[in-house]
Amino acid sequence: MRDVARVVGKSPMTVSRALRGDTTVSAKTRALVRQNADEMGYVYDSTAHVFRTQKSGFVAVTVPSINNANFAETFRGLSDGLEGTGMQLLLGSTNYSVDKELEVVRQLLARNPEAIVLTGGTHLPQTRRLLEKAQIPVIEIWDLASDPLGHVVGFSNADAMSKIVHDLAENGRRKLAFIGASEGSDMRGSARREGVIAAAQSLGLPEVRVIDAGFAPVSMRHGMRAVQKLGQAIKQLDALVCVSDPVAFGALNECRRMGINIPQDLAITGFGNFEVATVSSPSITTVNVHANQIGRKVANVLQDIFAGQIDAQWIDVGSTLVRGETV
Amino acid sequence: MRDVARVVGKSPMTVSRALRGDTTVSAKTRALVRQNADEMGYVYDSTAHVFRTQKSGFVAVTVPSINNANFAETFRGLSDGLEGTGMQLLLGSTNYSVDKELEVVRQLLARNPEAIVLTGGTHLPQTRRLLEKAQIPVIEIWDLASDPLGHVVGFSNADAMSKIVHDLAENGRRKLAFIGASEGSDMRGSARREGVIAAAQSLGLPEVRVIDAGFAPVSMRHGMRAVQKLGQAIKQLDALVCVSDPVAFGALNECRRMGINIPQDLAITGFGNFEVATVSSPSITTVNVHANQIGRKVANVLQDIFAGQIDAQWIDVGSTLVRGETV
DNA sequence: CGGTAACATGTTATCGGTAACTAAATTGGC
DNA sequence: GCCAATTTAGTTACCGATAACATGTTACCG
Missing domain, CATH: 3.40.50.2300 (Response regulator)
Known part of the structure; x- marks a missing residue:
């Protein structure tokens, strides 16, 4: 960015603004910066951006097992519902263990997710502490958590x-x-x-x-x-x-x-x-249990959160009996 | 890290070293730091680490569908094999479509992964170009790609x-x-x-x-x-x-x-x-088709790559007939 | 033509780790 | 007990983009 600035004869800040399309930079300067950046083969460093803004563009998700059609379906619903928001899903698998969950949550939080979705409503006290300290929205799904950390989307x-x-x-x-x-x-x-x-x-x-x-x-x-x-x-x-x-x-x-x-x-x-x-x-x-719908609802909740709505949501998607031939 | 350092009565640098298990920090100090960090609910910021070291710590993986026991098994094998390396897996689902694959690959590459694992050996020309330009190791899995972009782990x-x-x-x-x-x-x-x-x-x-x-x-x-x-x-x-x-x-x-x-x-x-x-x-x-083993082998290949070994590997894990009662 | 609003750009400090270097403390050989 | 070797810990300066604030420039009014 400094190099581009030097070539264009402006400050790095102006280049930064120009590249982000900030309108406080004159249209002429913006075009000039863009063109030179292109010509110089300048590559924007998203890592630095993430670091400085503390916004990762990630939503962390834990599931007990990815090898489960229902969790996979929820994940897909979530994934589909988040398409176009630029958010990416970072997946961690807990193997049905609260201890593994702690470890996974720690790893996920280290990536600065902007929200975290946990499958299940039971966690170690240490995990709860980590999550509270992380200061990001928490959504517990699948179970209707009795003592929710934040939002809840699930069924009884x-x-x-x-x-x-x-x-x-x-x-x-x-x-x-x-x-x-x-x-x-x-x-x-x-x-x-x-x-x-x-x-x-x-x-x-x-x-x-x-x-x-x-x-x-x-x-x-x-x-x-x-x-x-x-x-x-x-x-x-x-x-x-x-x-x-x-x-x-x-x-x-x-x-x-x-x-x-x-x-x-x-x-x-x-x-x-x-x-x-x-x-x-x-x-x-x-x-x-409407696994896909859970994922979709979670996506909606997340969009609300990112739009600034903060009161905790509690959504029961219910369940439907499906009669087969074994009763 | 500064906070932990203050509590322990050491410098942030020592804390950094201790948490990474650097042996130039005495065992006693290391234990002390670790314990206090835990108690304080300190979460390591890998974003900063990524930024400073210019290494993302990500391996990108595409699968046709996560809702498939075999791909999930490969993913798990890979995940297990990479445990302890600090590498995290960034998953993208292509829905069996080469067009979707292009989009997913583009999104994944924007995160600066250190390597990319693609399930399948067939890609759009545009995808291939992107991958070549990315200058990172590519591993194609499941199929024995006829015209590999890099490494191959699969079966015929x-x-x-x-x-x-x-x-x-x-x-x-x-x-x-x-x-x-x-x-x-x-x-x-x-x-x-x-x-x-x-x-x-x-x-x-x-x-x-x-x-x-x-x-x-x-x-x-x-x-x-x-x-x-x-x-x-x-x-x-x-x-x-x-x-x-x-x-x-x-x-x-x-x-x-x-x-x-x-x-x-x-x-x-x-x-x-x-x-x-x-x-x-x-x-x-x-x-x-030894799905789990494919994942494990991929993990090995990745470890080789990160250890500096660069010649393309081509691994056929083979397949085994399992006789059932339907023939 | 002075003065201020509106616009355009620059400066500085910082996000949180960590490489490279420097310095202090401890050990051990004689 | 002294000094060099070794171990352990601290200092400093970044990585690259950008928020917040400061400053410069132009436009337009009476």
Whole structure:
């Protein structure tokens, strides 16, 4: 910039202004500066710009796992909704661990994001402190955080699970088992478990049997193994309520191998309305949590924030029961 | 850093060194600094670091879709392999479009990445020009690019498909159909299609019927629809060779609905060794392309590059046939 | 033609680390 | 116990753009 200034016979400041199209620089000077900068092959140093203005043009996003169709869908909705704003998404994966989350948040914050989006509403105290200290907008998504750090866009896991349990009860299923990740390894999963237990209780159903499918992330093979683990005890159950569709699908296939008829002998439900729920035969009863819409709403919230609106938003996108052939 | 220095009673320079693990700072001081920095919730400003050292600490990565277990797995392998190097991954999604790729590459390059990793070996001429002009290492992955821009880590789609076709032929299947995305919408898919056709030809099999499953990304429902589209014509086939496991799974379920016995009446194969291939019953014959390993190898290549090694590497990670119950 | 508003440009300090250099403290050999 | 070698820590000057403020220049009024 100094070099360009020297050639043009102006100060670096004028060059800076001219290149940014500041109208306080005369049109003539602006054109002159632009032309010379071009001719000299001057390349604007965005790193210095970021450093000086403390605006990175980044929005940081944490997800438990990028290898999950629903989180990926949210990410895409967010990405699409932010197109044209010049904001870029910086992604960090927490592997369903609050400890990893701390580390990831630290790394992300080091890049000076202009806002941070966290999947999930449970964090280490240290993480919370970091975020508060960072003085940037925080959006917690997917869960309806009980003690939000800022904005919230999500749905109630308990509410969604209640829909499932009601549907099961209406179909005469009483003895339920819940298949989910080990306690402590997936907060969202725990919320779903509690939701099932609470709903069953309020409907006067017998106690829900909880089956541990291993550490998060749990997927198809975990559903399969959980059913294997149950063995013949499965005969005493009316329904398997699974923490996600992939788990339900794994369970479904293992049941089939064991000669159990679905849904005659046993109902199975999933969560998340993954593609596999629809395509599977029988198709799996599940809950659509509008993953893409969450991303879009977050994009809207961010645009509001950047436009100067600051009061914390709290958005419940709700959930919808999707009836399949497994109930 | 100044604040931490004041608390610890040292100079900012010492803090800087301590946090970077410089051994010219005594172990005692280092521990002290680290602890206080933690307690104070100090966040390292990598923007300033980037600015001062003129190194962005970014590696840019493009993928066709993050909502794909295999690409996600590669990304994770890369991410894991780069842990501890301080490099961060900047992700851009191209939606299987070379036009979108151009745009994404442009955006990524504006952040001054120190290297760029491209999934796929086919690009617009304009994209190639941009990349050449950027003067940074380029790594093309997944395909073995015919005219590489730099380094290559991938496998041969033709080779992988040939393994599948040979396995089918050995089991007496002769009349094959290939289900994949519309021509031009997925280069990797096209390479697989050509691979099937070539392998069938070299084995003296009848001409392969090509079934268009719609625009990429194609998934379970596309496999389902492709089979619906085939209708009764499917009775004349011996095998459905699908461009990916999800497509194969969709096709498999639709066949089941139509009362076709798999594998007695018809063989079905997938690609990619997705979880669904194993869990499905019957399990699907597929090819493992070592997605995670690709990511790891890329991480190694990057480390070599940053260590100063510059000659272009060309790594074929190969592929492995995984026999399932659908052949 | 003096004076001020409106416009155009310049000056200075700074964002937060860190390379290169300098200086102090400690160690160890004799 | 002394001095050189080694270890540890501090100083200074940046990286390049730009916000905030200061100054210079022109336009236009009565």
